[in-house]
Amino acid sequence: MKIEYCTRCRWLPRAAWLAQELLTTFEGDLAEVCLVPGTGGVFVVRLGDRVLWDRREQGFPEPSAVKRLVRDEVAPGRPLGHVEASALDPDA
Template sequence: MKPLVTIYYCPKCGWLLRAAYMAQELLTTFEEDVEGVTLKPADVAGRYSILINDEVIFDRKREGRFPEIKELKQLVRDIVHPGKSLGHSDKKSE
């Protein structure tokens, strides 16, 4: 069974558009590798967490920031399809 990505976002903080953008990017990159991306309004204020099959791969409060899309794609790739090339997203920042 393919993994499911879940993005919890704080609706009171206005983070739905950010979550939807990240979901779109993940679905575009991993359409063959994931079951889907689910957006869930969080019950906890200020929450922005990204999970794969209930395992947290990124948490805004823990990291003190939002993920960069390049970083998020690498995190997801490393779990759902480790051999997949991400093209320009794989290049190291200088």
């Protein structure tokens, strides 16, 4: 898995935080999350060759949205706990 981030925009902390969230949630399912420096306002999350999230098209991702996308690829059907409960019940 790769997170490409813009160094000029100083998005390393955001990329590192998202990587931490993914590695914590999918510690047995992801071998690695690689941080890839880029430029031009890039913030793209990839799983293999597949783009899961592109800031230019979708804005900055909430970790819960990326977690759902990753889960659907690496651990389909696995519950994400409170992440999904709050998405299903807006009053939660």
